[in-house]
Amino acid sequence: MSELLSLNQVNKSFHLHGRAPGHKRTTIFAVNNLSLSVHRGDVLGLVGESGCGKSTLGKLATGLIPADSGTIVFNGTDITRISSRKMRPLRRGMQMVFQDPFSSLNPRMRVRDILAEPFLIHNLPPENMRTQIEQNLLAVGLEPTDAQRYPHEFSGGQRQRIGIARALTLRPELIIADEPVSALDLSVQAQIVALLQRLKLEFSLTYVFISHDLSVVRHICTRVAVMYLGRIIEVGPTAQIFSTPLHPYTEMLLQALPVADPRQRKKYTPSGDIPSPSAIPPGCPFHPRCPYAHQGCKTQTPELTEVTATRQVACLRHAELKLDGI
Amino acid sequence: MRDLSLTLYPSQTTALVGESGCGKSITALSILGLVPEPGRIVDGQVLFEQRDLTLLNQDQLRRIRGNQIAMVFQDPMTALNPVFSIGAQIEEVLLLHRGLNRKEARAKAAELLHQVGIPNPSERLDSFPHQLSGGMRQRAMIAMALACDPQILIADEPTTALDVTIQAQIMHLLRTQQQQRNMGVLLISHDLGIVAQHADHIALMYAGMVVEQGDTYSIFEQPQHPYTRHLLSCVQGGQDAGEATPVPHTPALWAERYRPRTSGIPPMQVFNKHHSVRSWEVPA
Numbered sequence: 001m002s003e004l005l006s007l008n009q010v011n012k013s014f015h016l017h018g019r020a021p022g023h024k025r026t027t028i029f030a031v032n033n034l035s036l037s038v039h040r041g042d043v044l045g046l047v048g049e050s051g052c053g054k055s056t057l058g059k060l061a062t063g064l065i066p067a068d069s070g071t072i073v074f075n076g077t078d079i080t081r082i083s084s085r086k087m088r089p090l091r092r093g094m095q096m097v098f099q100d101p102f103s104s105l106n107p108r109m110r111v112r113d114i115l116a117e118p119f120l121i122h123n124l125p126p127e128n129m130r131t132q133i134e135q136n137l138l139a140v141g142l143e144p145t146d147a148q149r150y151p152h153e154f155s156g157g158q159r160q161r162i163g164i165a166r167a168l169t170l171r172p173e174l175i176i177a178d179e180p181v182s183a184l185d186l187s188v189q190a191q192i193v194a195l196l197q198r199l200k201l202e203f204s205l206t207y208v209f210i211s212h213d214l215s216v217v218r219h220i221c222t223r224v225a226v227m228y229l230g231r232i233i234e235v236g237p238t239a240q241i242f243s244t245p246l247h248p249y250t251e252m253l254l255q256a257l258p259v260a261d262p263r264q265r266k267k268y269t270p271s272g273d274i275p276s277p278s279a280i281p282p283g284c285p286f287h288p289r290c291p292y293a294h295q296g297c298k299t300q301t302p303e304l305t306e307v308t309a310t311r312q313v314a315c316l317r318h319a320e321l322k323l324d325g326i
Numbered sequence: 327m328r329d330l331s332l333t334l335y336p337s338q339t340t341a342l343v344g345e346s347g348c349g350k351s352i353t354a355l356s357i358l359g360l361v362p363e364p365g366r367i368v369d370g371q372v373l374f375e376q377r378d379l380t381l382l383n384q385d386q387l388r389r390i391r392g393n394q395i396a397m398v399f400q401d402p403m404t405a406l407n408p409v410f411s412i413g414a415q416i417e418e419v420l421l422l423h424r425g426l427n428r429k430e431a432r433a434k435a436a437e438l439l440h441q442v443g444i445p446n447p448s449e450r451l452d453s454f455p456h457q458l459s460g461g462m463r464q465r466a467m468i469a470m471a472l473a474c475d476p477q478i479l480i481a482d483e484p485t486t487a488l489d490v491t492i493q494a495q496i497m498h499l500l501r502t503q504q505q506q507r508n509m510g511v512l513l514i515s516h517d518l519g520i521v522a523q524h525a526d527h528i529a530l531m532y533a534g535m536v537v538e539q540g541d542t543y544s545i546f547e548q549p550q551h552p553y554t555r556h557l558l559s560c561v562q563g564g565q566d567a568g569e570a571t572p573v574p575h576t577p578a579l580w581a582e583r584y585r586p587r588t589s590g591i592p593p594m595q596v597f598n599k600h601h602s603v604r605s606w607e608v609p610a
Contacts (some may be wrong), residue, residue: 258519
């Protein structure tokens with residue numbers, strides 16, 4: 001499989017300027033020394049707790065925000081320090097679907113105009129715009145007549161379909177979906193996930209699926225990358241990540257997942273709160289919460305290393321630990 | 327909501343399960359006499375220590391709410407007042423219901439924060455809700471609910487807004503506090519995983535009626551009602567769960583003996599000593 005998107009040693013931090021008296025200037029280290037590659041045809045799940053940098057990574061990958069250092073290569077072109085004029089044609093190849101279908105659609109535009117915007121921005125031939133908009137609406141399970149309605153006339157699930165139709169307009173190769181189903185009801189979630197799976201085959205798409213919901217990720221993704229405080233700490237095929245995790249943090253996430261079976265009640269409760277990305281612990285960033293941490297973990301920061309051809313992990317003790325999957 | 331009967335026991339958890347809009351939260355509100363207009367309790371009783379809460383006036387109810395029956399809400403950011411420190415909000419409960427003075431209330435509030443696992447409790451009293459993480463905010467709200475040693479705690483989707491690791495911690499906290507205080511807990515949730523892990527009894531709701539209720543093990547092992555089976559198949563199928571295209575679930579899919587008729591809805595029938603199902607026929 002060929003590489004569609006790759007990030008190499010990428011860093012991104014944000015500076016918060018203390019404006020009010022007594023407020024200090026703090027730096028949020030959102031993405032730290034992160035390397036990750038997405039292959040054509042992948043459905044890569046990016047999981048982690050809130051504040052771990054998942055969304056920042058999505059924005060870096062689509063060039064919506066610039067990286068501080070490192071390189072990001074999309075489809076063979078280095079997009080790290082590319083001008084916005086040169087970025088524009090490349091952006092046709094990658095689109096985003098956002099979490100909140102209520103704030104990502106302009107309430108004062110008709111669906112027709114929302115779906116026409118990509119044509120106008122990218123100077124596409126306007127002749128077949130109308131038929132294409134209709135086709136896109138049909139592809140996501142809406143009616144062509146829905147084009148004249150406004151976003152508020154639709155339910156949450158239908159709005160997310162409109163967001164997906166908009167992302168499809170430019171026939172991208174890569175779709176980065178940032179928590180696309182977490183704002184939706186359970187039964188509607190299942191419908192949107194089924195839609196994304198169908199569209200993947202129909203338009204041969206590659207997905208980066210950002211989510212904190214491990215059960216959805218398990219269902220839709222072929223590979224999983226686990227993030228903790230701006231770093232990838234484990235990558236591998238979905239089934240292996242769930243059955244034999246290599247990183248204690250992955251184990252903690254899996255153990256915290258409530259199983260719908262009263263005979264399998266969990267004894268183990270994860271400890272510790274999510275640390276702030278403005279004060280990342282030294283050594284392995286996970287060591288304060290890790291039940292297996294020893295002295296070395298407090299000083300030495302583990303690199304993401306290859307364990308097998310498809311699996312990587314960033315843990316000093318991964319070879320000696322036997323961790324539980326589900 | 328139609329023909330709903332629920333029993334809460336000391337130091338046990340009863341879960342109310344169903345999809346959004348099925349009447350879970352209205353059930354909780356009717357216990358506390360808080361059903362919003364134009365809704366009202368048309369018939370039935372809410373018995374708490376041999377007293378029917380539906381017959382009490384607002385004044386008498388106010389003395390029970392927050393005192394003997396407390397509630398934890400889904401979203402601590404909207405349930406907590408953003409312009410008061412969490413200390414002030416917990417102290418208010420104690421001043422109102424327990425008649426403590428300011429100093430005693432503050433000491434008790436710090437102790438409560440300590441009990442729910444908030445580090446540096448005496449400093450945290452002066453924090454405002456926005457200064458706390460989601461998990462810490464939920465802990466603060468639990469501390470507030472526990473302030474008056476309630477006999478019943480109603481937890482309405484207490485962990486839906488939280489990350490899984492924090493969710494597990496909060497559920498563990500509720501469990502330990504419940505054991506220590508002998509509290510009856512009504513857990514409202516749409517998450518069958520949470521319910522399987524933490525509930526002793528389950529009531530499944532569909533369109534305002536309980537379709538099946540009873541002991542957690544019995545329901546998960548021998549689900550009777552087609553709706554229960556449908557929900558369980560969604561979560562227990564493991565990886566293949568969503569392979570089939572999800573269709574909206576309607577009573578038209580149920581066997582005739584479970585379907586409501588124009589004459590009304592079926593009665594609850596006993597399946598075993600700890601388990602009953604809404605059906606026109608006695609279950610085999």
